[in-house]
Amino acid sequence: MNRRVLLQLVVVVTTITAVVILGFAVANARVDAPAVCLGLLMLAGTVLRPRVGQIYRTSLDYVVVIALYLLSGVSSAILVGAVGALGQDRRHPLQKKIFNGAQSVICAAAGGAVFNLAGGPSGDDVLRHPWDAVWSTTAANATWLVVNALLLCVVLSLEPGDPTPLAFLRKVALPTSPSLLGYGLLGLLLAVAWLSGLNFLSVLLIFIPLYVSRWALSQYEAERRAQAATMRAFIQVIETKDLYTRGHSERVSEGVGMLGRQLRLPEDRQQALEHAGLLHDVGKVGVPTSIIQKPGRLDDSEMDAIRLHPARGVELIGNIPFLEEVKSAVLHHHEKYDGTGYPAGLSGDNIPYFARIIGIVDAFDSLTSTRSYRPARDVEETLDILIHDRYSHFDPELVDAFVEVIRARGWKTAADQPAPDGSVTVAIDHDDLSLGSGGGASGNAAGPAS
């Protein structure tokens, strides 16, 4: 049986389960003031949803459902949970919408079952037995999260492509569940505020702070995107000085990102690594344009100016509160494994980890790009050069990992580059392994092309 059929089977089974549950819920539901009010609130939420986006959705839904466990009983909570599933992203295919709806019904029912098993109080008993209320709603909340994650995992394992169920659990489900558990207490507080006599006004007490904290989170995302966009724009300006290196920094950032994921770096370090890849040549802004664009070999003083660029880069980004690793990577990305690089002549594992990673991708992108004095090499040929230069230039283990990831996932080489300029015999790209002079490399990479 292929995956498509299996997937459809899963959808059908969950839908039937959800319908059965809904039938029971309708038979047992109590239609009282909280159920009606919060149901209407849920409905209003579904109307507003397309504007406020996905992130608000889950939080609002399950807070209301948890409050209803305490106020009107499990059946009403399930019904209101189903109302919440009515409004979904219009772009989703029908199958996905149905599954999402069924999923929220099953989650609400599973949570409700655990809530009853844990002896959850209802009505005024909530105020008399606070501990029972805290414990049973938290257990219900945890069940909700587990069932939700399990159902999603089943679908993800049947749907080809990213993300895999494991990646989903590691990257999304686990990191978010503590805070979702915490926000679940707001459901309890909503019930308490309702019972205080405030009735539907209690909604304001809960959702205004919730909305403000969501606002802060969305602002956080916006600031992060703004920062990334600003850095990229800035890098592009620096690269306008040299037609041939255009896009280099972004490709290096892309490449170190691929390698970082292969090495399974945690999320914050992965981000730092990509930043470091983007910013590694930022110090070139301090190198006079005349040197960068100079045709022909550079003399010693000009070479010294080039060698200053890592330190200039650190000087420039020193005030940005990045992880310390970003700065050390920018400073040491021209060190070589055998200790012949600059600025410090570090060797082996003394070179910072990120700097070793960037060194590999930096050289790789330089070789696969066109230079004024030579055409681009193809990817396989370049990988052979990297393999040959293990130990002398690069960390051998990282080279192996990089070769593996490039062979598995391919590489998008630089596009829109000018053709090699026949009138120029030798010029300098300080990253270019095929050049023997100071900043470049020696040995194998200096192939017959130059």
Add this chain to the structure above:
Amino acid sequence: MTGNAMTEGLELRRMGSGVVIVATGGALALIAIVLTARHGVTEWQYALVFGVLIAVGEMVQFRVDRIRNRAPIATSAALAYAVLRGPAVGVPPEVAQIIAVTAVATAAGIVPRAIAGLWWDIVVSCRRGISVACAAVAFAVLTTPDLVWTGRWQEAIWIAGAMLAAVLSAGISDALIGAGQATERYNRPFPAALRDELSVMTRIGLAMGITGMLLAAATALLGLWGPPVVLVPLLLTQFAFRRYSSAQRTYRATVRSMARSTEIAGFSSPGQNARTAALAVAIGNDLGLTPARMEALEYAALLSGVGQLALADPSPGGASLLRTREERQRAAEIGASVIERSGVLDHVAEIVRHSNDPYRHGRANNSAIPVESGIVNVALAYEQLVGEGSGQSPDKAMESIGLGIGAEYDPVVVESLRRIVGRGFRF
């Protein structure tokens, strides 16, 4: 830096009206503590729990959204204690006790920070004390001590309404004090400062106030279970704001660093961008721009030279090559398109684009050009005349800028610059 942070909290010379605020807060606290000591503390376990919340909130404070109150948990807890009622709390705290608990807890929170050399500010803490006192008085006036949560809507609405009034009075009194301080410190017009304070109050201020109400209601009904249950979502909110403010700091630092690249490339002298931006910000404050526009103005002043990076190398002396207006305008155009490419700073790009247009050909006839462009233009010119190395006296510089009023420079901006220099602005 640490030395600075240590002394920042208690430097009387620079506090100005802060002295009055601290004196008022201190006097209030002293009277309240004496009164409470004579009457004895009622319901000491609630006093203790809320005191601990306030102290911890004060200890873990952080900066967010440019407001000076950095301790949302402490604020929420203090407001909640000010509006506490039964049934769980048998004898609700009196006004004097509320102020005393807040004062003692705040002090207990500040002392460890001061010892550790972290940032602390006695004025901000006193402001919080005063606004909590306002809330407590308002609540006491609007309710009687025997009004408790019974579960019926009649009492609930009354108490909630009184709570809301109390929280609002706290917010408004704090906004008034804050606006007064902003007027004094940055020479902002008072109405503009008050508008900014109130708009900040509707965001994090509202969240703090409503959370305080929630904390008070939950404690009244659940007893001592209330604070821990409310505290969990409250911490998560604080965490969200903390991440936001750290991303904000990172972004600002990034823009500042990018701006410094013109110095590293030799297009401008060290500190030139920062000086220009400081002057532009001073003018913006004087004209009472909104916070969002102030931010764009600062970025535009910092980034106004970025376009030069795409041009040829600077001359060996480091002075700007761009002698003619055409060259400068071309650089501004390039800079604007660079900034635009980021996709998030469009307004900044617009300011930079017109930052070298003479007033007569620009804003005088085209109201679409923002006044910020004129501010950056004047700030750049003044910095060139007075900044490091060129060393003209401010009077001399004002004289030569005055010659360009109406033709080169925006009269409104030059007038503002004259006020600022007259008040003794120095780089």
